Amino acid sequence: MAYQRPEFKEQYENYIGGKWVAPIDGNYFDNHSPIDKSFIARIAQSNEKDVDAAVEAATAAAPAWGKISIVERSAILNKLADCIEQNVEALALVETCDIGKCLRETMGADIPISAGELRYFAGVIRAEAGSISDIDENLVSQEVHEPLGVVGQIIPWNFPLLMASWKIAPALAAGNCIVMKTAEQSPMSMLLLLELMEGILPPGVLNVVTGFGAECGKPLASHPGIKKVAFTGETSTGRLILQYAADNIIPASLELGGKAPNIFLESVMDQDDEFLDKAIEGFVFFVLSQGQACTSPTRALIHENIYEKFIEKCLVRVAAVKMGDPYSLETMMGAQSSNDQYQKIMSYLDIGKQEGAELLIGGESYDNEVYPDGYYIQPTVFKGHNKMRIFQEEIFGPVLCVTTFKDDDEALEIANDTQYGLSAGVWTRDIHQMQKFTRGIEAGRVFANCYHTYPAGASFGGYKNSGIGRETHAMALDHYRNTKNILISYDKNRQGFF
Amino acid sequence: MPLERVSVTEAAAKVIERLRDKHGELMFHQSGGCCDGSAPMCFLAGEFRLGGRDLYLGDIHGCGFYMHADQFEYYKNCHTIVDVVEGRGSSFSLEIPLGLRFMIRTRLFTDEELADVRPVEPAT
Numbered sequence: 331m332a333y334q335r336p337e338f339k340e341q342y343e344n345y346i347g348g349k350w351v352a353p354i355d356g357n358y359f360d361n362h363s364p365i366d367k368s369f370i371a372r373i374a375q376s377n378e379k380d381v382d383a384a385v386e387a388a389t390a391a392a393p394a395w396g397k398i399s400i401v402e403r404s405a406i407l408n409k410l411a412d413c414i415e416q417n418v419e420a421l422a423l424v425e426t427c428d429i430g431k432c433l434r435e436t437m438g439a440d441i442p443i444s445a446g447e448l449r450y451f452a453g454v455i456r457a458e459a460g461s462i463s464d465i466d467e468n469l470v471s472q473e474v475h476e477p478l479g480v481v482g483q484i485i486p487w488n489f490p491l492l493m494a495s496w497k498i499a500p501a502l503a504a505g506n507c508i509v510m511k512t513a514e515q516s517p518m519s520m521l522l523l524l525e526l527m528e529g530i531l532p533p534g535v536l537n538v539v540t541g542f543g544a545e546c547g548k549p550l551a552s553h554p555g556i557k558k559v560a561f562t563g564e565t566s567t568g569r570l571i572l573q574y575a576a577d578n579i580i581p582a583s584l585e586l587g588g589k590a591p592n593i594f595l596e597s598v599m600d601q602d603d604e605f606l607d608k609a610i611e612g613f614v615f616f617v618l619s620q621g622q623a624c625t626s627p628t629r630a631l632i633h634e635n636i637y638e639k640f641i642e643k644c645l646v647r648v649a650a651v652k653m654g655d656p657y658s659l660e661t662m663m664g665a666q667s668s669n670d671q672y673q674k675i676m677s678y679l680d681i682g683k684q685e686g687a688e689l690l691i692g693g694e695s696y697d698n699e700v701y702p703d704g705y706y707i708q709p710t711v712f713k714g715h716n717k718m719r720i721f722q723e724e725i726f727g728p729v730l731c732v733t734t735f736k737d738d739d740e741a742l743e744i745a746n747d748t749q750y751g752l753s754a755g756v757w758t759r760d761i762h763q764m765q766k767f768t769r770g771i772e773a774g775r776v777f778a779n780c781y782h783t784y785p786a787g788a789s790f791g792g793y794k795n796s797g798i799g800r801e802t803h804a805m806a807l808d809h810y811r812n813t814k815n816i817l818i819s820y821d822k823n824r825q826g827f828f
Numbered sequence: 829m830p831l832e833r834v835s836v837t838e839a840a841a842k843v844i845e846r847l848r849d850k851h852g853e854l855m856f857h858q859s860g861g862c863c864d865g866s867a868p869m870c871f872l873a874g875e876f877r878l879g880g881r882d883l884y885l886g887d888i889h890g891c892g893f894y895m896h897a898d899q900f901e902y903y904k905n906c907h908t909i910v911d912v913v914e915g916r917g918s919s920f921s922l923e924i925p926l927g928l929r930f931m932i933r934t935r936l937f938t939d940e941e942l943a944d945v946r947p948v949e950p951a952t
Binding site: 359375484486487488513514515542543544545547548562563564565566567568569570573585586587588622624668669670671673674677678680681684685717718719722723724725726749750795796 | 857858859860861862863864865866867869871875876877879896898899902903906913914915916917918919920921922924925927929931932933934935936
């Protein structure tokens with residue numbers, strides 16, 4: 331059955347100081363659904379004045395929020411999680427409409443995992459502690475954590491609420507107030523959550539401004555009132571964010587994408603069993619979120635001895651990826667997020683063909699009979715070699731590039747021959763070989779005999795050009811707080827220098 | 829005259845003019861990575877601090893076009909055409925508030941052309 335497109339208000343404002351506030355200059359932009367290009371709502375087109383107001387509200391709220399008890403802060407995070415869990419269907423429908431991904435992903439993964447992230451950090455802060463050490467008989471060193479104050483967060487559009495929760499949860503758990511900018515393609519689920527969570531957070535603790543990067547993102551990232559900035563996106567803007575952070579001498583955490591290798595070793599085909607079936611699913615995971623995932627396994631490396639038989643089975647599974655109505659739970663892949671993304675992906679299909687890659691399946695746009703006006707592309711698999719641009723650049727679409735290798739060393743060489751190092755997959759029945767690959771691959775997340783699973787508590791972040799910092803793990807708290815050392819002397823006698 | 833590595837469509841040149849009228853001199857940096865990456869970013873000239881490993885590929889409509897050396901490794905055989913389409917992006921590129929997005933189209937140089945193509949220079 332297909333669900334109905336959700337209803338929206340005509341216009342949405344910024345959320346500042348616990349209130350809905352119109353953008354100061356009165357400008358709005360139109361938000362459309364990539365499913366069918368239909369109008370969703372008018373969204374506040376904020377600029378530096380709105381960012382100033384949001385930072386001011388967050389600054390006013392920060393002292394009290396930073397001092398409430400851990401018990402209370404944890405309970406509030408759990409209430410936010412409750413709020414998401416009680417509204418999974420509504421939030422999932424809004425997210426599907428806003429960004430085009432199919433409902434079975436938003437309802438089954440994005441929204442529930444968002445709640446799980448908040449619960450994880452709610453638990454972590456109840457259990458963790460600072461540390462204390464006796465330097466000598468009368469000198470005691472305490473390491474205590476203190477919030478940074480106000481932090482700026484810029485959210486990407488590919489997993490709107492999930493990426494927001496990855497940033498909100500550790501920031502609030504560590505006692506900070508937030509000024510967040512949602513992506514211009516995907517503000518709706520965050521705006522709906524702000525409506526639903528009315529009264530849970532004290533005013534000013536979480537402020538959301540919508541708008542464009544140059545007008546609203548830059549003033550936020552460069553604002554002297556923020557004490558840390560977090561960004562997920564592409565590398566040029568990532569470098570700009572680091573520049574602004576350098577100007578203000580504040581920390582920045584960045585997640586900038588990847589070009590993940592997904593390595594299928596010879597033993598995968600030793601038996602025709604559940605594990606082989608799972609490995610084939612692992613191959614097809616490049617279509618999750620229409621390929622618009624930083625971790626998308628977009629380079630499949632297959633041992634040459636199993637290539638023919640394995641790829642045959644995989645292509646059958648790719649051909650079975652059902653497209654159609656993203657609001658139907660039967661549909662496995664939805665719309666690309668916007669026209670420019672669609673055009674970019676199509677341009678890379680052209681580049682792949684020009685470079686001489688062999689097209690194994692797909693390679694064209696998809697004519698969606700239900701929504702002929704949306705941005706749909708067929709799952710596409712090319713065979714080629716790792717020096718091709720389609721193997722090296724993040725296409726951010728349902729495009730997989732396949733190549734073969736002859737032994738472990740060649741597989742590792744190809745896997746690591748990339749600017750990025752966010753994630754990788756390795757599939758084998760041999761635990762010794764698994765160890766060689768999981769430790770040999772230069773990436774922040776290696777999926778071993780699995781892919782695309784994101785439990786809170788498993789750290790996430792990049793090696794190489796994929797970024798700086800970690801999310802979804804307790805260690806992310808340290809990106810959001812100061813460490814204060816209190817060095818206490820119990821000795822009544824002077825040190826003796828003066 | 830050597831062959832240029834980068835060129836610009838008429839539509840993109842018009843958008844550059846609109847942006848230059850509004851903001852002043854501009855520059856382009858080819859971005860990599862997720863979301864809006866693998867696309868050119870248009871910034872105020874000097875806004876983006878070029879580093880020792882950025883390369884200058886040429887000018888498009890009076891704006892320098894730059895790319896990181898690691899990325900250029902895969903562009904050295906390509907003629908890059910900067911175009912513009914309707915769209916949204918969440919990067920800091922200046923055309924986005926216009927509801928437009930710069931993108932690149934690519935044509936592989938022939939072997940004969942490659943012998944005559946403009947050499948790249950360090951950006952700084």
